[in-house]
Amino acid sequence: MGLCGGVVSWPEGTWAAPSEQGGSVQATLAGTSSSSAPAAPSPAPVAAPSAVQPAAPAGKSWFSDIDVGLQIEGGAMANTGHPENGMNFGQLLQSHSDTGMLNQVALTITKPVDPIGDGYGLGANIQMLYGSDARAYIITGISDRWLDHHRYQLTPIQANIALHMPWLTKDGLDMQLGILSSPMGVEVLNPAGRAFYTMSYTAQYSNPFEHIGFYGQWHLNSHYAVLFGMDAGNQKSFGRGNNNGEPAGYVGFNASQLAGGALSLTYLLRVGPEDPRRALGSHRAHEAQRFWNDLNATWQINPKWSLTAEATQVHDEGLDANTWSGVIWGAYAATSTLTLNARAEVYRDSTGQFVVQYPEDTGYGRSLLGLPARTYSAPATTYGDLSFNAVWRPNIGHHVKLLQIRPEIRFDRSLNSTRPFADFRHQNRILIGGDVTLGF
Template sequence: MKFSGGLKYCVIVTISLLSSFSLTPASHADIHVFAHAPRAWLQDVTLQGLMEGGIMANPARPASGINFGDFLADHANQGQLNQVSLTLSRALDDAVQKYQIGFVIQGLYGSDARYYHLLGVSDHLTSDRYQLIPAQAHLDVHLPWATPHGVDLKLGILQAPMGVEVLDPSARPFYTLAYTSQYSVPFEHLGAMAHWHATADLDIHFGIDTGNQSTWGRNASNTSMAGYLGFTRTGLAHGKITVNALSRLGPEDSVNALGIRADSAQRYWNDLSLRYDVNDRLSLTGEVNFLHDVGLRAEAYSFVSFLSYRISPDFTFNYRGEIYRDNGGAFVVSFLNNRAYMNAFLNKYAPAETAPPTTYGAMTLGLTYRPPVLKNLRVFALRPEIRFDRSLNGTTPFNAGRNAGMFTFGGDAMIGF
């Protein structure tokens, strides 16, 4: 998981049949901030904006007011502003065989920010529900080395590359996230990540960082580094299949909780993903995940399946089904105040709802509606969804510990330029 303590020996094997879901129309032209600048480099700098808000209603009205196991729509029956983000960037072009410099700077304000801080960077700015983070701030360099498409290097504040569902709501099919996407993959890093384009169809990924949502000194869970190694293979089955495999290794647990043992108690994350585009309308995605951490002596494993079917140019039907096993009850937690999630990294005061070892089953059904009159925008979408969560082994983790199952419904709306 991503809070303090120590997971045990964690091997996340994520077969992530990635759905390349996106609400962004390919024909959209980016806003070039310095279109008339005398230097060509500045002319390629672009600006994007996005606003998203939503609600997940819970007829059971849990006494805690929390939808258990749901970070982004955690407050039952309450609408919230999840994100307002601005992204200034200059992209790299792998097809150009020369040295290049680019960057990404993204600021994000909203309720989602509570879960994506870096320790010591933004986690103490406020205790309000709506918080501010530097979601990304990295320098990008293209190095024309070794192969025709070279190496791309990113240095700074990076969004974690592992997993199917991401922070950007326009790049995922649902408002809510799967258990796997919340509890078994990292969120943010301070470090460096390299992508070597070994062939036209094969990328090799490797990187090093200070830990999941951790930095240095008093603002670090421990004093050790962590890192990634993996690959992406495209072009399989006449371009219909894409495979991603990513492993991560390093201590992630808090010295405040485990003592100096936290500096050597390894967490192993492995993520294997595959997407199959059946045709222009239908895409299938799945994710298998196994997590084991030496410090917590606990593990979690899961399978997530996705289906996306474009009914018409304006409507897309989405399905997600998941089985998630939290073997020691160490991972699936819902936090009860706005700073509890980040406080848990350092073993500080973090009131939370927890559950015993549980096998979770979840199914989510949704529609994405993009009105044709607004297609000149980069993003405009309405996404209603219904979700069914259930304990499959008899525990009662939902609705403040009263029920073995939970039914929620709602969705989000987003607009972006």
């Protein structure tokens, strides 16, 4: 699934560490942006790597380029079904209907990767998020007990060091270690890094969110890189913060700047146990694997038009459950400050165990650990959704680095005649609303 703002930046021309939950590559601090509105979300191409930059001039401190960013997002989505339970079913972040939400207050402190000698580079990133989005992006054993009975919670999104190592190939190996956002998927938690306020079912239920572990990217050449990593599980820490005591990991590849720079794609396979021992028993929880497959690609048709597509498949042996999905985004840059976006998705939940709503503020975190939690779920359903929005980023200058306004309309429908919406009374639903993001 998916972060508010900055990731450590590598020396010019080298890989920028995966940002947030999602496959996008960003090196932008929270609140910073270009003057143009964002295109459709995409697995942004990995820049051609190069050697670490020469050592800093004498007298310049390694700490001199530390940067701080603050980003604030709030919004609301009205539900035409007016559900009595007050929930927008299938939305973890925009979960409450007809209700204004302070989604995020994100503070980011970034130390870009700088040379430390002999071709090596070192950087760091810390990012804390407060708001309603933190209820879904918590890490068990770390932030699941912070402000746990409040709608607005606190969680670390990033707390890691970043390394560049001149190993194996001319362009070397880049790595992050610590608290990291998942590299899988397209839509990220950072509202400045994704096209829509609402998220696809794929981003919420078939992409992981947060990890404690490491990621690596081995640059074979300027176009291709091997991706790999290992972690304690999706949103798990260690000891009592881990639901089964077993690790998980990634392997995949990235291809960038193909077809004259117009095409980039990323594939990742993730494997590891994810189900809690409290639900399956220790032996079964250790043995039952969850397999995640994600392939996404972006085609920049011309300076104004772009297309992004994502295909996912998840199989969970412990739940005996499967999902598959396909999502496509289209973006048109109407002006330097206005972009129009469309998104279409088909998502299949074969048993109804993946698309789950958590009405209680602690419900999502408790479910990760296999603890009792009140939930809403539908039977096996094939979901279809279609969304349209405009993203306006006026240039206002001064101390405001980003003002982003996104009105949105979203149409959801069960494609196999189940009734998952509006207290399980309706086959269809329309959400209308949007959000505002400020960056400083």
